[in-house]
Amino acid sequence: MSSELEVVGRILGVHGVQGWVKVYSYTDPMDNLQHYQPWHLKQGGHWKPVKLTGFRPQGKGLIAQIDGITDRDGAASLVGQEIGIPGDLLPTSGAGEYYWRDLVGLRVHHVDGMDLGKVVRMLETGANDVLAVRGDSNSLDRRERLIPWLPDDVITEVNLAEGRMTVDWDPEF
Numbered sequence: 001m002s003s004e005l006e007v008v009g010r011i012l013g014v015h016g017v018q019g020w021v022k023v024y025s026y027t028d029p030m031d032n033l034q035h036y037q038p039w040h041l042k043q044g045g046h047w048k049p050v051k052l053t054g055f056r057p058q059g060k061g062l063i064a065q066i067d068g069i070t071d072r073d074g075a076a077s078l079v080g081q082e083i084g085i086p087g088d089l090l091p092t093s094g095a096g097e098y099y100w101r102d103l104v105g106l107r108v109h110h111v112d113g114m115d116l117g118k119v120v121r122m123l124e125t126g127a128n129d130v131l132a133v134r135g136d137s138n139s140l141d142r143r144e145r146l147i148p149w150l151p152d153d154v155i156t157e158v159n160l161a162e163g164r165m166t167v168d169w170d171p172e173f
Helices: 030-035 072-076
Strands: 005-015 020-025 039-043 046-050 052-058 061-066 082-086 107-110 115-124 129-134 144-148 155-159 164-167
Touching: 005 072, 020 030, 030 052, 030 061, 115 144
Parallel strands: 107 164
Antiparallel strands: 005 020, 005 082, 020 061, 039 046, 039 082, 052 061, 107 115, 115 129, 129 144, 155 164
8 A cells, every 4th residue: 555544434334135335425526435446444443455346326325335245244244434545546635725634633823823722623514614623731721612614714824834724713712
């Protein structure tokens, strides 16, 4: 494997009796997940490469069939497992574009210089993405703040090289 694995989805449940699984994709659009091969499933703390033999939209979601999984019991054994792909398969982000993985871990500072903590996760809300920023011993306080991802409005600067982000957001929120 030429790069670290990036989590791009999760097995949510079983579909039918022939080994198909319901898949949640973190890619946008969601069906891009089928184009990144091979998939790796995290089983018992270890990644195992798998081959897809089928993939299609189903209702509002996606379903997939994995080589060697031919019945409902086999599919059930995969439920809850993360789907990883080699990170070098993902396209390079453009100027001003960031993968969520690049933002998690950044220190967040208010435009007035206050340290608000670190980005611990990203949330998708529909209207816009949201940063979950948790304070620590180096920050203003230990609160967790939800800050909307609104570049040029709330997010005034992202500096990946320095591991920091600057926001114009009321620290009381």
